[in-house]
Amino acid sequence: MSNLFEFACRMGDNSLVLGHRVSEWCGVAPVLEEDIALANIALDLIGQTQLWLGLAAEIEGSDRDADALAFRRDVWDFRNLLLVEQPNRDFGHTMMRQFLFDAWHFEMLGALKGSDHTQISAIAEKSLKEVTYHLERSTDTVIALGDGTEESHNRMQNALDRLWPYVGEMFLNDDCDHIDTSSLRPAFDARLADVLGQATLVQPDSTFTHKGGKTGARHTEALGHMLAVMQSLPRAYPDAKW
Amino acid sequence: MTKQEWPLWEIFIRGAHGLSHRHVGSLHAPDAEMAIKNARDVYTRRKEGVSIWAVESSAIVASSPEDKGHLYDPADDKVYRHPTFFDIPDDVGAM
Numbered sequence: 517m518s519n520l521f522e523f524a525c526r527m528g529d530n531s532l533v534l535g536h537r538v539s540e541w542c543g544v545a546p547v548l549e550e551d552i553a554l555a556n557i558a559l560d561l562i563g564q565t566q567l568w569l570g571l572a573a574e575i576e577g578s579d580r581d582a583d584a585l586a587f588r589r590d591v592w593d594f595r596n597l598l599l600v601e602q603p604n605r606d607f608g609h610t611m612m613r614q615f616l617f618d619a620w621h622f623e624m625l626g627a628l629k630g631s632d633h634t635q636i637s638a639i640a641e642k643s644l645k646e647v648t649y650h651l652e653r654s655t656d657t658v659i660a661l662g663d664g665t666e667e668s669h670n671r672m673q674n675a676l677d678r679l680w681p682y683v684g685e686m687f688l689n690d691d692c693d694h695i696d697t698s699s700l701r702p703a704f705d706a707r708l709a710d711v712l713g714q715a716t717l718v719q720p721d722s723t724f725t726h727k728g729g730k731t732g733a734r735h736t737e738a739l740g741h742m743l744a745v746m747q748s749l750p751r752a753y754p755d756a757k758w
Numbered sequence: 759m760t761k762q763e764w765p766l767w768e769i770f771i772r773g774a775h776g777l778s779h780r781h782v783g784s785l786h787a788p789d790a791e792m793a794i795k796n797a798r799d800v801y802t803r804r805k806e807g808v809s810i811w812a813v814e815s816s817a818i819v820a821s822s823p824e825d826k827g828h829l830y831d832p833a834d835d836k837v838y839r840h841p842t843f844f845d846i847p848d849d850v851g852a853m
Contacts, residue, residue: 547764549785553799653795660788 520633521575522595522692525585526730527639528568529596532586533739534617535561536746537604546607553653557614560646567639587750591740598729599682601739605675608661608668612675615654619707620686622651623700636694655711662715673717684725766815767793769800771807779811787812 539558545551569582580588600617604610625647628640661668689698712719728734750756764786770779782801787793793812802810821829833839 547786549787549796549800552803553796556799556803649798656792656795660792 518575519692520694521572523694524568524572524575524636525595526692528565528572528582528585529594530600530617530621531561531568531643532565533594533596533742534600534614535559535565536742537600537602538610538614540604541607541610550607554610557650557653560643560650564639564643564646567642571635571639583750587747591735591743592732594735594739594743595730595732596739597682597685598726598736599679599685601729601736601742602679602682603738606671608671609675609678611654611657611661612672613679614650615658615711616679616683617686618647618651618654619704619711620700621647623703624695624697627695627700631694633694658711658717659715662712662717669716672715676712676717677720680720680722681724681726684723685727685729688725688727688730690731764788767797767812768815768818769793769797770811770813771797771801772809773807775808779809782806784815790814 535558538554538561541551541554542558543551545554565586566582569585572585573581597617599613602613604613622644625640625644628636629644631637631640658672662672663669687698687701687704689696708719726736729736765788766784767787767790768784769782771782772779785793785796785800787796790812793814794810797810797812801807
């Protein structure tokens with residue numbers, strides 16, 4: 517597999533898996549306004565998936581298209597970060613996961629926008645507009661719930677503590693990454709400190725990080741269950757059209 | 759514990775530059791900034807607008823329905839207030 521194919525899958529699988537996770541809130545979010553907002557974010561992410569996996573398919577040059585990559589690969593072929601496959605749990609947990617990913621995604625797309633590869637640069641530029649809004653929204657929610665009631669504060673702190681071991685993987689770097697992802701860390705850390713401060717949340721001091729999502733070496737058990745649901749229709753009715 | 763509802767906001771959207779903002783509906787939000795964000799998600803997801811106003815519903819002063827007799831009926835027989843008595847040349851086009 518070429519490095520570029522691998523990289524396009526990483527980007528596409530991040531947005532696909534998180535997009536599906538967020539879509540699981542459709543119809544059951546705490547209030548109507550959040551329900552629609554989350555559905556919009558999910559749709560943005562699935563739209564970005566079409567672009568990244570479309571590019572991956574083009575690079576691969578076989579008969580697989582974006583749909584085949586999304587719906588006919590199994591867990592071990594997915595290249596998403598472990599963070600995005602984590603289950604939704606409660607709304608606070610979902611929004612903390614979103615904020616951590618958005619804050620990385622924002623820096624990542626900003627860097628990719630300057631790529632010499634015209635397709636990567638174009639996808640990054642288009643996605644960045646959407647992600648700027650995602651980040652604005654998740655930032656506001658993390659601050660509002662962190663600095664909210666005792667209940668909401670505790671839930672957000674629990675979410676941060678639980679998700680923290682998945683943050684480091686976003687900045688691990690190898691030859692497949694189109695840019696040096698470790699270079700994004702200072703800007704991410706600065707934003708994190710600012711937002712967590714406003715949210716009255718405490719950043720865990722551990723530097724331990726789970727890894728194996730973006731390389732495909734070792735996903736968490738959550739991904740298989742998610743794919744079983746996400747892929748069930750196209751697997752039961754291959755090539756169905758509607 | 760009683761459940762506290764977010765306040766209600768009236769949302770106005772301007773569909774294009776040069777048009778005026780029009781009332782499109784209402785939604786709940788904890789504060790003004792989130793009202794704008796929620797309005798963006800609820801009311802502009804199909805490219806309906808270029809500008810959003812949010813006004814807390816409680817800040818709106820409305821006329822009372824039972825006053826409609828003396829407020830509006832007097833205008834019924836004052837057709838001369840409508841500019842319908844002018845001959846408009848055809849080449850003026852749509853006014």
